[in-house]
Structure formats: structure tokens, C-alpha cells
Amino acid sequence: MTSATSLLFFAIHLACISTGNSSESFVKLECKTEYHGVYGQQLILGCIVKPVVVDVTIITVTWKRMGAAAKADANLLEYHKEKRELTPGFTFAEPSWNKKNMNVSLLLTNTKMADKGEYECMVTTDVGIATATISLSVTAMYKSPTMSSSPENCIKQNTGVTIFCNSTGGHQKGLIWWFDEFGTNCTGSAELVAKKTDDTLFSLSSKLTVLKATYSGSTNYSCTVHNTNGVQEGKASFEIPFVCSAGSKDDFASDSTTQWLAPVGVIGSLVIGLLAALLIFKRRSVQRARRQSTFPLMSHSGHPTDRHHDDEAEGNAILTV
Numbered sequence: 001m002t003s004a005t006s007l008l009f010f011a012i013h014l015a016c017i018s019t020g021n022s023s024e025s026f027v028k029l030e031c032k033t034e035y036h037g038v039y040g041q042q043l044i045l046g047c048i049v050k051p052v053v054v055d056v057t058i059i060t061v062t063w064k065r066m067g068a069a070a071k072a073d074a075n076l077l078e079y080h081k082e083k084r085e086l087t088p089g090f091t092f093a094e095p096s097w098n099k100k101n102m103n104v105s106l107l108l109t110n111t112k113m114a115d116k117g118e119y120e121c122m123v124t125t126d127v128g129i130a131t132a133t134i135s136l137s138v139t140a141m142y143k144s145p146t147m148s149s150s151p152e153n154c155i156k157q158n159t160g161v162t163i164f165c166n167s168t169g170g171h172q173k174g175l176i177w178w179f180d181e182f183g184t185n186c187t188g189s190a191e192l193v194a195k196k197t198d199d200t201l202f203s204l205s206s207k208l209t210v211l212k213a214t215y216s217g218s219t220n221y222s223c224t225v226h227n228t229n230g231v232q233e234g235k236a237s238f239e240i241p242f243v244c245s246a247g248s249k250d251d252f253a254s255d256s257t258t259q260w261l262a263p264v265g266v267i268g269s270l271v272i273g274l275l276a277a278l279l280i281f282k283r284r285s286v287q288r289a290r291r292q293s294t295f296p297l298m299s300h301s302g303h304p305t306d307r308h309h310d311d312e313a314e315g316n317a318i319l320t321v
Contacts, residue, residue, distance in 0.1 A: 026052045029104075029123055029130035037111040039140030039171065039201070044093045047121045047132060049102040058099045059124045063090065063106045066118035066133065076119075077106060113138050113171060113200045140171035140201055142225045147238035155242050161213045163238055165223035168203040172228040176206040180218035213240050 031047040049058065063077040076090040082099070089112075093105035104123055108115060116138040122131045145167040155161050165176050173194045178186040190208040197203055206223065213219070219242070225234040 026127040027056065027123070027125050027130050028052075029121065029132045031121060031132040031134055033134060035134060035136045037108065037115065037136060037138045039111055039113060039138060039169070041111055043108040043111045043136075045106040045108070045119060045121075045134050045136065046093070047104050047106070047123075047134075049104060049123055049125065049130065051102070051125065051127060053127055056102070057126045058102075058104070059126060060122070061104050061124075062120075062122045064120055066120050111138055113140065138171070140169055142167045142170040142174055142202075142204070142227065142233045144234040145176070145204075145223055145225050145236040147221075147223060147236045149238065149240065153241040155213060155240055157214050157242065158212050160209060160211050161240055162207055162209045163221055163240075165206045165208075165225075165236065165238075166204065167225045167234055168197070168201065170202045170204070170225075170227060170233070171200070173202050174204055174228060174233070175226040175230070176204055177224045177226065178206070178208050179222050179224070181220040182218060184218075186221070210240070213242070215242070 028050040029047055030050050031045070035043065035045055037043040045063075049056070058079075059081060061077065061079040062075050064075045074087070075085065076087045077092070078085040079099075089109050091107050091109065093107040094101060094103055097103070104121065106119070106121070116136050119134045119136060120131060121134070123129070145165050147166075148164050149155070150162045150164070165178070167174075167176070176187075176190070176192055178190050180186055186208055190206050192204065192206045195203050195205075204225065208221065208223075210217075210221075220237060220239045222235060222237040224232050226232050
């Protein structure tokens with residue numbers, strides 16, 4: 001009796017093992033093993049249930065973090081018998097997902113640097129259980145830089161000006177390069193400060209000092225932002241705001257023309273005035289010389305001629321001319 005009972009239990013145990021193995025063979029979970037996300041963007045960790053039989057029903061789906069980054073007993077996504085529990089920022093990739101939908105992919109709505117690590121997806125169906133592990137890495141690109149200057153505007157020629165270039169968002173310490181409008185690399189004359197922000201990203205701040213800003217030199221400078229591998233991720237340009245209007249070279253040329261025309265006009269006026277004074281002086285000298293003669297002249301009629309009257313008439317005629 002005892003041997004018969006033992007034999008019965010052994011047979012039942014073998015049957016259970018056989019049933020479990022055959023159950024697991026009816027369903028598979030196909031997932032890409034590695035994903036690369038970008039900070040601030042959406043990302044889908046794709047997983048598809050591949051059943052061997054038809055008309056399979058999903059009973060449970062769980063997505064969770066693995067390793068040191070995982071929180072105890074905390075799933076990012078959990079579905080069990082029509083009930084869902086979602087962690088903010090994580091959901092099914094298909095909004096209309098249901099228990100007959102074999103696409104159990106996970107959507108990260110706003111990828112963060114802290115999201116990198118190992119993920120595990122487990123699916124329980126009415127024909128078996130399947131699991132898969134995914135590795136996620138996250139990178140962040142620097143934003144387009146912004147530029148400014150000190151002084152901010154109305155900069156006079158031959159005075160110093162400091163130009164600033166700032167960028168944020170990189171996941172590793174980056175670089176800022178400087179160029180003038182002639183393509184000369186000015187990075188060696190610039191200062192760079194890199195700081196880590198609260199979200200584990202980096203902010204870059206660089207400044208370039210132009211000792212004597214002039215129109216004859218470079219008036220336009222640009223800065224480029226590069227990641228730790230030297231790949232450019234952003235660029236900006238800046239024109240020095242000189243005092244004349246908006247700092248255009250046409251205004252400078254106009255001002256230069258005005259500057260040399262003004263003294264020429266003054267000199268021309270002086271020359272004209274001197275010539276007029278000399279002409280008047282000469283005419284008066286001629287009149288005085290004629291008035292000094294007191295001898296009367298005889299006309300053809302034998303009467304004396306009024307020399308003084310004739311001189312005045314001649315003088316008036318000259319002045320009239």
C-alpha cells in the first residue's frame with residue numbers, strides 16, 4: 001500500500017513537470033536586447049509576445065527596473081486581470097492595449113538620465129510564461145548656444161568688449177570653440193567653465209575678450225558646442241554692437257565721410273572770403289589813386305571836365321560790374 005502511494009505521487013510529479021515544460025514552450029517574448037535613448041525624448045522598449053498556439057489571452061504583464069536602480073517591490077508598469085498600475089512617465093506603447101494585444105512594449109514619455117539601466121519584462125498568458133531583459137543607455141545633446149556681450153550695446157571703437165557663449169544639456173563635459181569672421185580659431189584666448197546641474201547634465205559657459213574692437217578688425221564672432229568626442233552639437237553667431245546705429249559698417253563709412261567733408265567745407269569758405277576781401281581792397285585802391293589827381297581836363301568843347309565826377313562814375317561802374 002505504501003509503495004503504491006509513493007508510486008502515485010511520483011507519477012503526479014512527473015506529470016506536473018511535463019505540463020510545465022510544455023506550457024512554457026507555447027509562448028515566447030521577443031525583445032531587442034539594447035536600446036539607446038536621448039534625454040528629453042520619447043522612447044519605446046519593444047517587446048512582442050509570440051505564442052505558438054492561437055487565441056492566447058494575456059493575464060499579467062509587468063515591467064520593472066533591475067539592479068541597484070530598482071526600487072523594492074515597485075513595478076514601472078503592471079497589468080493583472082484587467083487592472084493597471086502605471087508609474088508616471090511609463091505606459092503601454094499602444095494606448096488601446098488589451099489582453100488580446102501581443103504588443104507589450106513599454107513607452108517612456110520623457111527619457112531621463114536616471115532611466116538608464118536594466119529592465120525586465122514578464123508576461124503570463126493562459127498557455128505559459130515568458131520573460132526578457134533589456135539594457136538601456138541614455139545620452140543628452142547640448143542645446144544651441146546663446147551669445148551676449150559686456151557692454152551689451154553702444155560699444156565704442158578701440159575699447160574692450162567681452163563676448164559670452166553659453167550652452168546646457170550635455171550628459172558629459174563638452175567643449176566650446178571660438179572663431180572670428182575670417183575663420184581664425186580664437187579658442188586659445190577664451191575661458192571655459194563647465195558645471196554639473198541637478199539633473200546630472202552639464203552647463204558650459206565660455207567668454208572671449210576682444211581688447212580693442214574696431215571696424216577694421218573682426219566684428220562678427222561665432223561659437224560652436226562640441227560633445228566629449230568632439231562632435232559639433234550647436235552653433236551661434238554674434239556681431240559686436242558698435243555705437244553707430246545698429247553697428248553697421250555702412251553707418252561707419254557715412255560718419256567717416258562727414259568727418260572729412262566738414263573741415264573741407266570750412267576751408268573752402270575761408271578761401272572764398274579771402275578772395276572777396278582782396279577784390280574789394282583792390283577796387284578801393286584804384287579809386288583812391290584817381291582821386292589824388294587834381295588837374296582838370298579839357299573836353300573837346302573847350303570846357304574843363306569835372307575829373308572828380310568822372311572818377312565817381314567810373315568807380316560806380318566798377319562796383320556795378
